Amino acid sequence: GILAAFRAGKSKIVVPAGVYRVPKSLWGSNLEFADLKNFEIDASGVTLLMEDNTKTGIYFRNCQNVTLRRATIRNAVFPFTQGKIVAIAPDRKSFELQIDTGYPTSLDNPDAFNPQTTYYLFDRVTRRLKDNTYDYGNSGLTRLAPDRFQILFENPLGAEVEVGDLTSMRGRGGSGIHSDGCEGMKFIDVSLQSSGGFGFFETGGIGGHIYQRVSVKPGPQPEGAQSEPLMSQNADGFHSASVGKGPAIENSMFTRMPDDGIAIHGEYQMVRQTQGNTLICMRPWPGLPYEVGHHIALVAKNGVPQGEAIVTGIKALNEGLLPPITTEFPHFRDNKFFFEVTTDHPLSAQEGDVVANLDRCGQGFQLRGNTILNHRARGLLLKASNGVVENNLVDGSSIAGLVIGPELWWGEAGYAHDLVIRNNTFTRCGYATTGPWNEQAGVLTVLGTGDSREARGHTRLKIEGNSFISNDGTNAVLDGLTDSTFTDNKFLNAQQKENRRGADRGYDISSLVYIGRTNNLSFEGNVIQRLGTANKSMVKSSPDATEIKGLESGFRINGAKKIESSGNIEFQYFADGEMRREIRDPAIIREGDTYYATFTMWPFRNREEKNLHLPDNGSSPGIQLYSSRDLKTWKAENWLVKSSALPVTSPYKHRFWA
Structure with a gap:
C-alpha cells in the first residue's frame, strides 16, 4: 500500500487505524522504504507489531522529505527479559535468576541473547x-528450570548485590527506526x-531531520505478565x-533505556601513513567517509587539535593494505579498510593520530523541551x-546528565564549539x-581527550541558567x-552524601565544580543553596587552568549551610588553588551603600621550613579588600598588603598568619 501509493504519484497516504502484525522478512529489516521523496505517511491510530525482534523495525534508505506521523512501533516479542535474584552462591560468583511471568525465557538461546551479556x-x-x-x-549461565537460570561471574559480586534485587539484560535486535543516507x-x-x-x-547523508513529540518508552507488559517492563x-x-x-528533537521523551538518552557524534579514522598533502587512513568498515570539499580535522593521539583542511581528493585502497597497529584505542584494532585522502594543504599528522569529517558530525543540532528519565x-x-x-529535563541518568567530548577509544568524534x-x-x-x-565524573561534564596538558579542543561554550x-x-x-562562560546556573541540595565518581582520575570529588585543562573561562552569577556535608570546596582548579575569571565572585552561597567563622554572613574566596570559606580576624565597615571587608586569608600558619616550597612559603598571602552591596555577593577589589610583593627586608614577608 505505502510503496504503491508513492509509485502512483501520490504525496500522502493515510493508513487505516488498527493493529498490524508485520511478519518475518527475508530482508535485513521488517519494513524497508528506499528512495521516497516528498511523501507523508499518516499512521494515526496505527500500531505495528514486528514479529521478528532481531531486525530493525522500519528502515528508510536514501529518502528525502518524508514524514511519518502518529505511528506506534513495537516488537511482538520482547528483545530483552527480566526477573528477580532469588539466591546468591556462598562464594558470590553466581546468582539464581527467576524470570518474571510472561517474559522471555530464552536466555540460553544464542539467537536471542548473547550468553555473555550485561x-x-x-x-x-x-x-x-x-x-x-x-x-x-556474566561469564556464562545454566538453565535450572523452564523459567530459572544460574548466572555465573568470573569475580565475586559485591555486597550491593542482594537477594530480592530486580534485574534485566539486553538481548539481540535492530533499531526501532533507522534513517540511512536521508535528508x-x-x-x-x-x-x-x-x-x-x-x-x-x-x-550518514545530509540529515537535518526533525523529531517532534516522539517517545521511547517500555509500552505495555507482555501477555500474561504481572510486572511492568524494567527497560524500554x-x-x-x-x-x-x-x-x-x-x-x-523537540518535546520528546526517552526513558528506561540501558544506554544513553540522546547521542550525536561523528567518526574518527586513524592515520597510518603521511606524505605531503596525502594521508592514508583506516577504519573498521568499508566505504569512503569524505567527499571533495568536506572539511577534515586532525587530532593528535594525545588529544591536541592539529588543524583543519579541505578535502581535494579521496579514493579507496586495497583491503588489508597495512598490517594491524598496536594501539590503546580498541576501536582501531584490526581495522582492515583503507582509503587515501588528499587535502588543500599538508597536515602535521603522525601514525596513530586521528581525523574526522567536520561536515558529517551532526553540526547544528537542536534539543529543546525534551525529557530523559x-x-x-x-x-x-x-x-x-x-x-x-x-529547556530539557534530565532526571535519573545513572552516569551523567550531559557529557560533551570526543571518545578516541570508541572512535567517536569530535570536539565541540559554539x-x-x-x-x-x-x-x-x-x-x-x-x-x-x-573520567566523565560531573553531572555536567565537558571533557578533552588524550593525556596532553594542552588538549583543549572545545571552544565558545555558553553554559547558562541551568x-x-x-x-x-x-x-x-x-x-x-x-573562551567559554558558565553563568547564572543554580545548584540546589548538592553533595548530600559522598559519591566517588572520578576519584581515580585525580578529580577533587568533594568540590562542587572541578576545572581541568581550560583557558579563558568565566564564571558569573552562579547560586548555591543547601549544600551538603560531602562538599569541601565550591570550585577546585587544576594547575592546567589558566585565565579563569570569577572564581571568587562568580559563585554565591544563598541559603546554604552556615560558615561558623562568619556568623550570619556567607563568604567565600579563592586561595591556595581552590575556593575557601575559612576566614580569621574579619572586619566589615560600611561607606554609603557599600560594605567593605578585610580578613586574614587561608592558610593560617606561619613560615615553616617544611612548607618553603609552597606559594608564600606556605603562609597566608596577605590581606585583600572585598566589597558588597547586599552582604551576600562579594567582589575582590585589590590587595591592601600582598606578602609576596613586600621587600625582602620586610619582617612580615611570607609571615602573615592568624
Whole structure:
C-alpha cells in the first residue's frame, strides 16, 4: 500500500487505524522504504507489531522529505527479559535468576541473547536502577528450570548485590527506526516500544531531520505478565552517527533505556601513513567517509587539535593494505579498510593520530523541551558543534546528565564549539553504573581527550541558567575548553552524601565544580543553596587552568549551610588553588551603600621550613579588600598588603598568619 501509493504519484497516504502484525522478512529489516521523496505517511491510530525482534523495525534508505506521523512501533516479542535474584552462591560468583511471568525465557538461546551479556540491577521499590550498583558482565549461565537460570561471574559480586534485587539484560535486535543516507525526514508523534537496539537511529547523508513529540518508552507488559517492563529497549533512545546536519528533537521523551538518552557524534579514522598533502587512513568498515570539499580535522593521539583542511581528493585502497597497529584505542584494532585522502594543504599528522569529517558530525543540532528519565548512562552525549540544548529535563541518568567530548577509544568524534547549554534541569544523576574510574565524573561534564596538558579542543561554550538539583558528587567538570562562560546556573541540595565518581582520575570529588585543562573561562552569577556535608570546596582548579575569571565572585552561597567563622554572613574566596570559606580576624565597615571587608586569608600558619616550597612559603598571602552591596555577593577589589610583593627586608614577608 505505502510503496504503491508513492509509485502512483501520490504525496500522502493515510493508513487505516488498527493493529498490524508485520511478519518475518527475508530482508535485513521488517519494513524497508528506499528512495521516497516528498511523501507523508499518516499512521494515526496505527500500531505495528514486528514479529521478528532481531531486525530493525522500519528502515528508510536514501529518502528525502518524508514524514511519518502518529505511528506506534513495537516488537511482538520482547528483545530483552527480566526477573528477580532469588539466591546468591556462598562464594558470590553466581546468582539464581527467576524470570518474571510472561517474559522471555530464552536466555540460553544464542539467537536471542548473547550468553555473555550485561546485567543491570533495579531497586525493588522504585524500579529504577539501584543506587551504587554497576554493570555486571556474566561469564556464562545454566538453565535450572523452564523459567530459572544460574548466572555465573568470573569475580565475586559485591555486597550491593542482594537477594530480592530486580534485574534485566539486553538481548539481540535492530533499531526501532533507522534513517540511512536521508535528508529532511520528519517524525511526529511516533512512539517506539521494546526496540531491539537503538530507538531512533540516523546515519550518514545530509540529515537535518526533525523529531517532534516522539517517545521511547517500555509500552505495555507482555501477555500474561504481572510486572511492568524494567527497560524500554536494548540501547540508546536516540543515536545520530556521521550525519551532515544534526537533528532537531523537540518535546520528546526517552526513558528506561540501558544506554544513553540522546547521542550525536561523528567518526574518527586513524592515520597510518603521511606524505605531503596525502594521508592514508583506516577504519573498521568499508566505504569512503569524505567527499571533495568536506572539511577534515586532525587530532593528535594525545588529544591536541592539529588543524583543519579541505578535502581535494579521496579514493579507496586495497583491503588489508597495512598490517594491524598496536594501539590503546580498541576501536582501531584490526581495522582492515583503507582509503587515501588528499587535502588543500599538508597536515602535521603522525601514525596513530586521528581525523574526522567536520561536515558529517551532526553540526547544528537542536534539543529543546525534551525529557530523559530513569535510564542507564548519559542523558545527553554530544560530540558536535553549533548546537543548542535548551529547556530539557534530565532526571535519573545513572552516569551523567550531559557529557560533551570526543571518545578516541570508541572512535567517536569530535570536539565541540559554539554550543549553547541553557535553562536545562539535571536532577538525581550519577548514582549507578559509574565509579572512581570514570573520567566523565560531573553531572555536567565537558571533557578533552588524550593525556596532553594542552588538549583543549572545545571552544565558545555558553553554559547558562541551568539547574542542578539533588546531585551527589562533583556537579560540573569543565576540561579541554577555551573562551567559554558558565553563568547564572543554580545548584540546589548538592553533595548530600559522598559519591566517588572520578576519584581515580585525580578529580577533587568533594568540590562542587572541578576545572581541568581550560583557558579563558568565566564564571558569573552562579547560586548555591543547601549544600551538603560531602562538599569541601565550591570550585577546585587544576594547575592546567589558566585565565579563569570569577572564581571568587562568580559563585554565591544563598541559603546554604552556615560558615561558623562568619556568623550570619556567607563568604567565600579563592586561595591556595581552590575556593575557601575559612576566614580569621574579619572586619566589615560600611561607606554609603557599600560594605567593605578585610580578613586574614587561608592558610593560617606561619613560615615553616617544611612548607618553603609552597606559594608564600606556605603562609597566608596577605590581606585583600572585598566589597558588597547586599552582604551576600562579594567582589575582590585589590590587595591592601600582598606578602609576596613586600621587600625582602620586610619582617612580615611570607609571615602573615592568624
